Each structure stands twice: as structure tokens, then as C-alpha cells.
Amino acid sequence: MEKLLISACLAGEKVRYNGQALPISEPLEEQLSSYFELVRxxxxxxxxxxxxxxxxxxxxxxxxxVLEQKAKVKDNQGHDVTDAFVRGANMALQLCLSNNIRFALLAEGSPSCGSFLVYDGTFSGVKMQGRGVTAELLTQHGITVFNVNTIQEFIDQLPLVICNQSFINADFMK
Ligand code: SF4
Known part of the structure; x- marks a missing residue:
């Protein structure tokens, strides 16, 4: 079965900075699970x-x-946490490579997982267009990253593109 990387917080794990989860809806999880083995x-x-x-x-x-060591990730206390974010991104990439993962569903807005929006670096609650460090690294390595807003269109097309044994023809992504 094709594997899909999923942000652990979207899968219901309480791993966010505030100790909470950000679970996707049950119908969406059921849909995803019918096509993919979810790798948290x-x-x-x-x-x-x-x-x-x-x-x-x-x-x-x-x-x-950030990946080129020319920008930083800092926490709201001013601590430089760049190394941890880059290390985590590389661990996510290795997980994808070792599992032949080509698709990821990541939590939007996160400095790691955001795929379309991130906070603007002022800690004022303002978002701007951009990717988190993990989403950026996965994208650079050819892994298609979705968020909860963009995954539905992908899922809707899956019945049309799935071939035998759940192999997904990625040509339709072009
Ligand atoms: S790093 Fe990603 S998976 Fe972990 S809590 Fe943040 S958004 Fe969720």
C-alpha cells in the first residue's frame, strides 16, 4: 500500500508546542486510510x-x-532553535526516503510543517506565504506536500488514477 507521511498532530497526537493535537476530521482520516498507510x-x-x-x-x-544556514528559527524567548528544526526536517526526509514516501499531509502554519502559510517572524500572529523547514526540504526532494485544504482535491482524483495494488500514477500531478 502506498504510504503517506502525516504530521503527527494531524493524526491526533498531542505533540504541538502547546501540548495539543490538531486532528483531521474522521471522514478525512477514513478516506486517507483507504488509500494510504499513514506514517506519522x-x-x-x-x-x-x-x-x-x-x-x-x-x-x-x-x-x-534556513536550510542554507542563512536564516534562523527562534522561539518566543529569543532562543535560536534552528539546528533542531533542520535536524527534524532531515529526520522527516529520511523517513520518507526509507519508506518510498512521495506524498505528505502536513499541518498548515507551522515553522516546520507549513506548506503554504507560516508566521512572519514577528510573533504578532501575522501569517505570510511560505513553507516551514520540513515542508521546504521535502518539496526540494520531490515529495508533494499537501495541507488540509489542498488534500481533498488530491483524494477526489485518486479513484481515477489508482492502478493495481494501490500504485498511484504520479503523472497526473504534472
Ligand atoms: S512539527 Fe509538525 S507534526 Fe509536529 S506539532 Fe508541529 S505541525 Fe505538528
Whole structure:
């Protein structure tokens, strides 16, 4: 069965900075589970960060520059947590590569998992277009990243593109 990486908090695990989960709806989980084996991952916890933990935002540049060590991730106490975020992103990537994972459903807005929006680095609650560090690294390696808003269109197309033994023809993604 094709595997799908899913943010652990979306799968119901209480791993967010505030100790809470961000679970997807039961119907969506049922739909996903009928097509995919779900592989849970929280890059921040995998990297050794505690639960709960201070909220963090990407400072002074997009996630691509964080990966190049030209921008940082800091928590709301001013601590530099860049290394932990990059380490977590690499652990998520290794999990994908070792499981031949081509698709990921990640939590929006997170400095790790956001795929379309992230907070703007001012800790003022303002979001801007951009990716989190993990979403950026996965995308750079050809893994298609969805959020809860974009996954439904993908799911709706699956019955048309699934071939034998749940192999998904990624051509339709082009
Ligand atoms: S790093 Fe990703 S999986 Fe972990 S709590 Fe944040 S959004 Fe959820």
C-alpha cells in the first residue's frame, strides 16, 4: 500500500508546542486510510524538542535560507532553535526516503510543517506565504506536500488514477 507521511498532530497526537493535537476530521482520516498507510511524524519532537515547548517562527528569510544556514528559527524567548528544526526536517526526509514516501499531509502554519502559510517572524500572529523547514526540504526532494485544504482535491482524483495494488500514477500531478 502506498504510504503517506502525516504530521503527527494531524493524526491526533498531542505533540504541538502547546501540548495539543490538531486532528483531521474522521471522514478525512477514513478516506486517507483507504488509500494510504499513514506514517506519522513530528519533526520537532523527533529532533528532541519537548512537549510543551515555546512557540517558534522563522526569522529573516524563507525556509530555504534556513536550510542554507542563512536564516534562523527562534522561539518566543529569543532562543535560536534552528539546528533542531533542520535536524527534524532531515529526520522527516529520511523517513520518507526509507519508506518510498512521495506524498505528505502536513499541518498548515507551522515553522516546520507549513506548506503554504507560516508566521512572519514577528510573533504578532501575522501569517505570510511560505513553507516551514520540513515542508521546504521535502518539496526540494520531490515529495508533494499537501495541507488540509489542498488534500481533498488530491483524494477526489485518486479513484481515477489508482492502478493495481494501490500504485498511484504520479503523472497526473504534472
Ligand atoms: S512539527 Fe509538525 S507534526 Fe509536529 S506539532 Fe508541529 S505541525 Fe505538528
Amino acid at each position: 511524524c513530528c519533526p520537532e519532537v523527533a529532533s528532541g524538542m519537548p512537549i510543551p515547548r515555546a512557540s517558534a517562527e522563522i526569522i529573516d528569510g524563507p525556509a530555504s535560507l
